[in-house]
Amino acid sequence: METLLKEDVPGRVRFRRRAGADIAARIARFASPATRLLLAGDGLTTTSLQAWAGGPMRVLEAEHGRVPRSRAPAGAAELLEQGPGDVPLLLRRSLLAGPGGRVWSANVVVAGPGVPEEALACLRGDVPLGQALQAAGLGCRRTLADAGSGEAFWAGGPAAFRCYVLRHRSRPLAVVCESFNPRLVDARTVAPGREDAW
DSSP: OOOOBOSSHHHHOBOOOOOHHHHHHHHHTBSOHHHHHHHHOOSOHHHHHHHHHTSOOEEEEEEEEEEEGGGSOBTHHHHTTOOSSOOEEEEEEEEEEOGGGOEEEEEEEEEOTTOOHHHHHHHHSSSOHHHHHHHTTOOEEEEEEEEEEEOSSBTTSOEEEEEEEEEETTEEEEEEEEEEOTTTSOOOBSSOOOOBOO
């Protein structure tokens, strides 16, 4: 299986909250309408990728563990509305693959302390996160925090990415960054703009 991922991906990711108009402008730069729809969509990413790939998606190489805030991706604790202090955070890294084992996305998820047990089981499982949360009856609302073109994940060059906050009831449950394989999801842009180093 060819993934073409850079080493130490979680250490390269930086979460941030951009204004809605800024996110919309960044998404509008992409040449492909399909890429723009994927980045702007508020439904399950897995469902969108399954339609694009023409078959089911499965999680590959899922890794998770507790890390101190100081070792979590930058900005994650702030989006999770964590106070000061080096609280432990749950870090999950995974790949999402479609038919033929082709890797469509690389994902980093960070969750704070106090996550409900049923949500922890979803974060530690090997089912795509959105589907797992739905199956567990955990209604989550996602709020797009960032999107654009960045070089944190893929060795082959810039890739389309999006980051969002998953909220359960009124609290942030997790922050998610999804980066899409540029060999499968067109990351070309029609307007000049600097790729994010994250």
